[in-house]
Amino acid sequence: MQTQQEHAFEFTGKGWEYFRIWIVNLLLSILTLGIYSAWAKVRRLQYFYRNTQLAGASFEYHGTPIAILKGRIIAFVLLAAYTVAGQMNPLLGILIFLLLAVVMPWLIVRSLRFKLYNSSYRGLRFGFSGSDGGAYAVFLLLPILTILTLYLLAPFTHFKIKQYQHNNSRFGDTFFRFDATSGNFYGIYLKALGLLLLAGVFFGISAALHMPVLMVILPLLYLYIVGFLAVRLPNLIWSKTGLGEHDLYSRMEVGKYLWIAFTNLLGIVLTLGLYIPFAQIRMAQYKFSCMGLLAQGDLAEFVAGQVQTDSATGEEAAEMFDLDISL
């Protein structure tokens, strides 16, 4: 058994530094009626990627603003078509909705490919080789089945989506792997459901005792459930993800996460939004400080094991639809 070496992520972004970049780009986005926001998005991602350090090297984002602009125009047209058609004629609205549902998995695959191919670390690109068929199964078929089973299948669907995404992702020539089971997902969702039931019981007790003061606890409990899901799911997903023989981990804590999310919200509201860049930096700092890589052997061995043959990226670039639909 080889020794494992732990390498934590480190996020080095600074609030004031990012604020200056953010506000200038926001102004330009507003003055150009949103067109420049594609350039602003590329800068934001570059700033966050380059400030994310792992084992002495940072990540890089290579996406071009034009590709993002194209994706946004497509998304805008689809949404506008759906809204307008639905207003004019409900039947036409349903037709466009069905069309959207059929096109969406295909678009998601292109978008994932774009996102991963345009990310790199130590000069090697990430990649995505999920098939369209797989995407239709997890992004169309399973969601329909989920609704038909009154959401009993929801944790399973979530599991399959993450499995499809992570098993088909690569770093250079090395594939990621996803070792979670659907049972892991059901465990977390059932705990959240249990907390929700607890809230219900609590509500019943405080109503029966005519003690409305106890109701104050309800929103707190609800907030805790939201934080619980926002922390435990990423923890599970990343801790069960590996790269080749190496493992990743995420160890966020619900209390700390909620504190940051709450103070961020407060800051944003009190400053009419000027705190947004600071809030994003704080959250990224916390999330990355809880994440890391468990490398088999030492770092030199991990690094030496990562290679990229030309065929892998060449194929990807040629087939690139150059589209990013995530807004």
Next chain:
Amino acid sequence: MSVAAQYFDGRTATAHGVTLTLDGEWLQLRGDLLAREWPLRDVRVSERLGDTPRRITLPDGGHCEVTDHAALDVLLKQGGYRSSWLDGMQHSMRWALLSALLIVLVFAAAYRYLLPWGAEVVARSIPPNMLQKMGASSLQTLDKLMLEPSKLDPARQQALREAYAKLSPLPDAQLAYRIEFRSAPQIGPNAFALPDGNIVMLDELVALTQDDDEIIAVLAHERGHVEQRHALRMVLQSSAVGLAMTWYMGDVSSLLATVPAMLVQASYSRDMEREADEYAARTLQLNAKSPCLLPDILQKLEAAHAKRQADARKENGGSVMDYLASHPATQERSALLCPAH
């Protein structure tokens, strides 16, 4: 000038410590087992982004990461590399503050000029049958929430209806008008126009005066609100403000975003009241009635509301909904409507 850098060849993940130097037009890369050079113009240097490592993309498929910003700047300057105008802006506190100021100005200008103009264009393009539907559904909602059937003597109702029917509309009027009599003790003396041209007249307002012409003056004022689509414009404006707030605040719940929108757009703007006053004055003149009728009834309204407020304050220390809050001072309106008064 030599710059320390990490070189990655793009095929393996291994980092090589190298130094970069400039020899005329050529960028030279030197490491333990490496010695390469390229014309500087074939090399792509990423823009500065805070303190993040800068990336030099090389023609061989590899790249260098540089964290010694000062040294790289000197080297690039030697090579005649010019950074973009945006580069300076993104890193200066002065530009950050100026941008914040400009953003506020742009929003203020859009709110003051663009929004009312856009709302008017949209409001005017809504077809009459849509207005009818909107009017009917708002009356239904109001009836359910706050209005009671009128207790006004049917003869007085009929007289007012006839007097109003006789009032000739201005030539550009587009809608048919009717009066709906209702009562609402908790609102007090009031009248309001629905988008379809129906005007809700409250018993409490009719009770203020014996002179039917004064009621007609109020009706003409409300008709001005309808003809100029004031209510629709207000609704469109407040929903646009709500939408913009939601977009700007992003993650913050949309509930938070609608609160300021509601506060900002609580009632008709003063400009709208002035427009409706003017419309009423023109209608009254067309019908050979004195434009001073409107200020007369307005004064009575103001007095009635002041009394209600004083009563409410006496009773429970609170204040009732203030109908006249957005109305320009009654004195000022009188002066505009009938200078001889």
